[in-house]
Amino acid sequence: MFDPVIAPSGTLLGLLQRGRGDGTLHALTAPRPEALAALNHCVLRDPRHDWQVENRSLYYARLYLDLHGELDAVEAHLFDPEDVLDGDESRTGLALAVLGHLASYGRRDALALLRRYAAHGTNWAWALDELALRDDDAGLRALAAPVLARFPTDAEGEAELAATVRDAFEPRPWRLWAEDPRESVATRVRAAQEAGSFDRWQRQMRPTGPHPGWSVRAVFEWAQQGFERGAALHVPAARCLGAVAGPEDRPEIVRAAQDGTDGARCTALRYLADNHDPDVLELIEGAVATGSAAVVEAAVGAFERMHSLAAVDRARGWARRPDPLGAAAGRVLACRGGVQDRDLVLAAIREAVRGEGPDAPTLWTLVDGAGRLGIACAAPVLRHIYRETASSHLRGRAARALAATDPSYATGFAVECLWDCEESTREIAARHAETGDTRVVERLRRLAADPAEEAEVQTAVRSRIGPGETTV
Numbered sequence: 001m002f003d004p005v006i007a008p009s010g011t012l013l014g015l016l017q018r019g020r021g022d023g024t025l026h027a028l029t030a031p032r033p034e035a036l037a038a039l040n041h042c043v044l045r046d047p048r049h050d051w052q053v054e055n056r057s058l059y060y061a062r063l064y065l066d067l068h069g070e071l072d073a074v075e076a077h078l079f080d081p082e083d084v085l086d087g088d089e090s091r092t093g094l095a096l097a098v099l100g101h102l103a104s105y106g107r108r109d110a111l112a113l114l115r116r117y118a119a120h121g122t123n124w125a126w127a128l129d130e131l132a133l134r135d136d137d138a139g140l141r142a143l144a145a146p147v148l149a150r151f152p153t154d155a156e157g158e159a160e161l162a163a164t165v166r167d168a169f170e171p172r173p174w175r176l177w178a179e180d181p182r183e184s185v186a187t188r189v190r191a192a193q194e195a196g197s198f199d200r201w202q203r204q205m206r207p208t209g210p211h212p213g214w215s216v217r218a219v220f221e222w223a224q225q226g227f228e229r230g231a232a233l234h235v236p237a238a239r240c241l242g243a244v245a246g247p248e249d250r251p252e253i254v255r256a257a258q259d260g261t262d263g264a265r266c267t268a269l270r271y272l273a274d275n276h277d278p279d280v281l282e283l284i285e286g287a288v289a290t291g292s293a294a295v296v297e298a299a300v301g302a303f304e305r306m307h308s309l310a311a312v313d314r315a316r317g318w319a320r321r322p323d324p325l326g327a328a329a330g331r332v333l334a335c336r337g338g339v340q341d342r343d344l345v346l347a348a349i350r351e352a353v354r355g356e357g358p359d360a361p362t363l364w365t366l367v368d369g370a371g372r373l374g375i376a377c378a379a380p381v382l383r384h385i386y387r388e389t390a391s392s393h394l395r396g397r398a399a400r401a402l403a404a405t406d407p408s409y410a411t412g413f414a415v416e417c418l419w420d421c422e423e424s425t426r427e428i429a430a431r432h433a434e435t436g437d438t439r440v441v442e443r444l445r446r447l448a449a450d451p452a453e454e455a456e457v458q459t460a461v462r463s464r465i466g467p468g469e470t471t472v
Helices: 012-018 021-029 032-044 057-067 072-078 093-104 108-120 124-134 137-141 144-148 155-166 172-178 183-205 216-228 234-244 247-259 262-274 280-290 293-304 309-318 324-336 339-356 363-372 376-388 392-405 413-417 423-432 438-449 455-462
Strands: none
Touching (some): 012 032, 021 032, 021 413, 032 057, 032 093, 057 093, 072 093, 072 108, 093 108, 093 124, 108 124, 124 172, 137 172, 144 172, 144 183, 155 183, 172 183, 216 247, 216 262, 234 262, 247 262, 247 280, 262 280, 262 293, 280 293, 280 309, 280 324, 293 324, 324 339, 339 363, 339 376, 363 376, 363 392, 376 392, 392 413, 423 438, 423 455, 438 455
């Protein structure tokens, strides 16, 4: 997937790309053509760095509803000739998800677009999944013929169809088609279902990887083979060591942690950390100093998993190191440190923002730690992260930390968080936003009445308003 270009946070486009609540609030007061142009830009050029975990579709669908937005630009994007040339689902996935939400709100034009794209578009499987949740049986039955026509009736086509049915995210259309009154449809789908089930059974009967009776050396060799072909197997390999290794194997495992192959070294470090070996902290420090990038990453990961008092105490000594181990030490203290570690965690947050910016991956854990430890003087840097990060998940973590550290959160960011793209952020806001603001009361009522809203958010909303106030 392409790396999205994110506009400055002070612009309407930048706010909408980030999924911030202020994006919706600004769009509703901006000239409608400008707001729709920014909205279409976001939907047609997915702004998420990780589209598999960050939410935007409901956020954008609600804004289309509020703006009474037309879907001409979305239609042109879906049926552009590029759809044939670029089959990456990230090109159209967000637009299809937005259409799915709009269809659930009763937008017939969105439903018609989904049906048409499922019949003719490249990313048809995504559109079919959206329809499986929203369309009626008649609408889905009408798609059986064009979908099945995508698969040739030769052996290769039938095998591809069986794999598609087996791996379908939403099975409802295929189950419906298996009972279709048209024999040509039902027979073919049932055969594909049976072939997919048989294939799944065959794969279960042919397991690969470690077997009972393997030696420690065999586990290390398996981990190295995975490393050489680009598959990181040290985590499952460490679990295998737990099953096959005995006390007499410790010297061999320690030697592997010191100077084994990369696959063996990563495996040994993970195993020794998980088993609280008395020498593992020194071995981790040595691996960071002498190992490859993969070994350093595995050593740091093993250290962060340790919960012992010795690991936390060592983290206090390592926290100021200007290397990956120092960054990991800050995260360990954020997760398991005490109030005496507040200054070290705050310093780690500031250093990460200065060195890597507001989207640094290490900030996820550090921001959580600031909230857990109640670091009140972290509020300014948390507000900066909240405003500037392009990650809606990190912004949500910053909002949760601000709720625990910043007295102004309830009357400040909590208000806009009620419109945020992430349901967890809306839930935090629903629990904290000051109801003296009329916008807050109106928004809480709307969320309570919205059938598309997540149950956790509605539970939080109902804890703030009475049962007789749940209608808009």
